[in-house]
Amino acid sequence: MNSINKLFNIRYPIIQAGMVWASGWKLASAVSNSGGLGLIGAGSMYPDVLREHIQKCKRATKKPFGVNVPLLYPDVDLLMKVIIEENVPIIFTAAGNPKIWTKHLKNKNRIVVHVISSVKFALKAQESGVDAVVAEGFEAGGHNGREETTTMTLIPLVKKAIKIPLIAAGGIASGKSMFAAMALGANGVQVGSRFVASNEASSHLNFKNEVVRSQQGSTILTLKEITPVRMIKNPFYNKLKEIYDRGGSVDELKKMLGRGRAKKGMFEGDLLEGELEIGQVASQINKIISAESIIKEFIKDYNSVFEELKKIT
Amino acid sequence: MNSINKLFNIRYPIIQAGMVWASGWKLASAVSNSGGLGLIGAGSMYPDVLREHIQKCKRATKKPFGVNVPLLYPDVDLLMKVIIEENVPIIFTAAGNPKIWTKHLKNKNRIVVHVISSVKFALKAQESGVDAVVAEGFEAGGHNGREETTTMTLIPLVKKAIKIPLIAAGGIASGKSMFAAMALGANGVQVGSRFVASNEASSHLNFKNEVVRSQQGSTILTLKEITPVRMIKNPFYNKLKEIYDRGGSVDELKKMLGRGRAKKGMFEGDLLEGELEIGQVASQINKIISAESIIKEFIKDYNSVFEELKKIT
Numbered sequence: 001m002n003s004i005n006k007l008f009n010i011r012y013p014i015i016q017a018g019m020v021w022a023s024g025w026k027l028a029s030a031v032s033n034s035g036g037l038g039l040i041g042a043g044s045m046y047p048d049v050l051r052e053h054i055q056k057c058k059r060a061t062k063k064p065f066g067v068n069v070p071l072l073y074p075d076v077d078l079l080m081k082v083i084i085e086e087n088v089p090i091i092f093t094a095a096g097n098p099k100i101w102t103k104h105l106k107n108k109n110r111i112v113v114h115v116i117s118s119v120k121f122a123l124k125a126q127e128s129g130v131d132a133v134v135a136e137g138f139e140a141g142g143h144n145g146r147e148e149t150t151t152m153t154l155i156p157l158v159k160k161a162i163k164i165p166l167i168a169a170g171g172i173a174s175g176k177s178m179f180a181a182m183a184l185g186a187n188g189v190q191v192g193s194r195f196v197a198s199n200e201a202s203s204h205l206n207f208k209n210e211v212v213r214s215q216q217g218s219t220i221l222t223l224k225e226i227t228p229v230r231m232i233k234n235p236f237y238n239k240l241k242e243i244y245d246r247g248g249s250v251d252e253l254k255k256m257l258g259r260g261r262a263k264k265g266m267f268e269g270d271l272l273e274g275e276l277e278i279g280q281v282a283s284q285i286n287k288i289i290s291a292e293s294i295i296k297e298f299i300k301d302y303n304s305v306f307e308e309l310k311k312i313t
Numbered sequence: 314m315n316s317i318n319k320l321f322n323i324r325y326p327i328i329q330a331g332m333v334w335a336s337g338w339k340l341a342s343a344v345s346n347s348g349g350l351g352l353i354g355a356g357s358m359y360p361d362v363l364r365e366h367i368q369k370c371k372r373a374t375k376k377p378f379g380v381n382v383p384l385l386y387p388d389v390d391l392l393m394k395v396i397i398e399e400n401v402p403i404i405f406t407a408a409g410n411p412k413i414w415t416k417h418l419k420n421k422n423r424i425v426v427h428v429i430s431s432v433k434f435a436l437k438a439q440e441s442g443v444d445a446v447v448a449e450g451f452e453a454g455g456h457n458g459r460e461e462t463t464t465m466t467l468i469p470l471v472k473k474a475i476k477i478p479l480i481a482a483g484g485i486a487s488g489k490s491m492f493a494a495m496a497l498g499a500n501g502v503q504v505g506s507r508f509v510a511s512n513e514a515s516s517h518l519n520f521k522n523e524v525v526r527s528q529q530g531s532t533i534l535t536l537k538e539i540t541p542v543r544m545i546k547n548p549f550y551n552k553l554k555e556i557y558d559r560g561g562s563v564d565e566l567k568k569m570l571g572r573g574r575a576k577k578g579m580f581e582g583d584l585l586e587g588e589l590e591i592g593q594v595a596s597q598i599n600k601i602i603s604a605e606s607i608i609k610e611f612i613k614d615y616n617s618v619f620e621e622l623k624k625i626t
Contacts, residue, residue, distance in 0.1 A: 150463040152484030171465030180493035
């Protein structure tokens with residue numbers, strides 16, 4: 001049996017990424033009910049809001065689901081308190097050192113997965129006792145690593161270095177790219193962008209439509225001096241670029257970023273002034289559909305590879 | 314039958330990239346003799362030198378082989394004259410507009426393939442009458458596109474847009490990544506970096522050893538203001554970076570580049586002062602072996618995916 005299916009007790013080795021302003025209880029429960037693993041993205045939630053989402057998710061599905069927590073957020077301890085009190089069985093951590101929280105969560109018998117973008121941090125995560133890692137390539141949306149290593153290059157490197165199960169992320173929006181990631185050595189995949197353009201995502205419709213409209217070259221990895229993040233090149237990004245072009249300071253960039261830019265773009269649908277985080281693979285997404293249809297299409301396309309490719313003699 | 318095998322009349326759909334200072338007649342003929350398609354890289358050759366390599370290659374193999382020509386080079390017409398006179402059956406063109414040369418070469422009944430890094434240029438190449446395109450991702454070594462689209466994202470996009478056969482390049486150094494590329498929709502693969510670290514490559518041994526030593530993060534895509542190129546972050550790159558860091562001009566970059574940096578690094582083995590062009594996937598290459606062994610390993614690893622992955626029910 002696939003190690004990822006076994007670890008999470010799910011039918012398909014497809015994890016829906018925990019994404020700010022996109023993955024609340026609705027999306028997470030829909031994915032879990034369809035045989036994948038749904039994740040609530042705690043990064044955009046106050047502790048009370050997270051609790052509400054967890055409770056609603058429990059009511060909406062009997063299947064396993066999880067929560068994604070960016071470790072660098074200020075109230076991470078309050079979020080973790082909620083997660084433990086609400087008996088969430090699976091926690092994905094990202095953007096920070098997994099050491100302290102992994103131990104704490106493992107003591108509470110939770111399944112812990114950490115998101116990395118390098119071999120070095122994959123090994124650190126394994127050492128800290130996580131059950132699996134997500135290895136995320138350069139093409140992924142939102143926060144990203146500094147090494148700029150693409151999924152194609154990263155997965156075989158991490159696979160060779162670690163012993164625990166490996167989940168691939170970045171550039172995976174179809175069953176064919178899922179197959180590709182698994183041929184490279186991944187045991188399962190984490191899918192973000194494709195689920196943003198789903199009926200159940202809490203993202204604003206304007207943003208979902210923008211994802212559907214985007215083409216090759218619509219996104220860029222920027223803000224490397226602060227935290228690298230991949231976003232759509234919209235008018236807000238152009239303001240950042242203008243600061244770069246005239247050699248502005250990191251402080252100016254931070255000031256332009258300000259607060260609430262991500263919420264404004266992705267949740268409130270302000271395509272001009274908001275920050276729109278999405279992966280390169282948005283260029284392959286042409287329709288807003290249900291989470292269940294996404295999973296079904298993935299499995300169909302995954303299996304179709306067996307019809308198309310034969311052994312080479 | 315696979316469309317790439319058929320187009321080139323080769324056993325395996327593996328093309329060895331035509332690379333400056335690496336792929337002369339020795340490497341090209343060894344690859345062709347092993348069932349792939351070997352390419353002589355004309356980019357680093359004077360017309361007379363190219364003629365010599367073609368003639369030696371003909372003597373060394375009865376199998377099809379080709380020549381890669383960067384179209385922006387000053388003496389491209391002289392190189393093409395040699396290619397036509399010597400009856401080279403297959404020509405790969407890159408870095409330039411394929412329109413004029415494709416027509417000329419098709420009139421002489423040659424097979425023409427053009428290298429692109431975007432859907433837009435894939436369509437232009439198809440329109441100009443090429444027989445196939447190579448779609449090259451962000452992770453590839455040497456000259457690269459401006460869109461920064463990774464192989465994982467690029468291949469399905471190009472596949473959907475064009476009707477002619479598609480060859481994937483960038484990030485492919487094993488049979489597993491070859492499988493991944495073909496699951497994404499490619500009909501064959503072009504492999505560069507892996508063949509640099511081969512016995513038959515004309516690259517300097519110092520450079521081959523540097524490829525073997527390189528790890529995640531060893532390369533970077535730089536010189537985006539001139540022509541984006543992926544290279545190893547060696548002391549020569551550090552000098553470029555120093556110009557960037559202090560906000561230096563494009564002229565300063567060009568002056569630092571000067572002439573002969575690529576030859577100095579890759580052919581003469583000066584790891585300090587030379588430019589070392591290689592793909593991200595160098596981090597997966599751990600041994601200098603023969604071209605024949607590379608091809609054999611590719612096929613073995615490709616077929617092993619069928620043992621490891623099963624249909625999902």
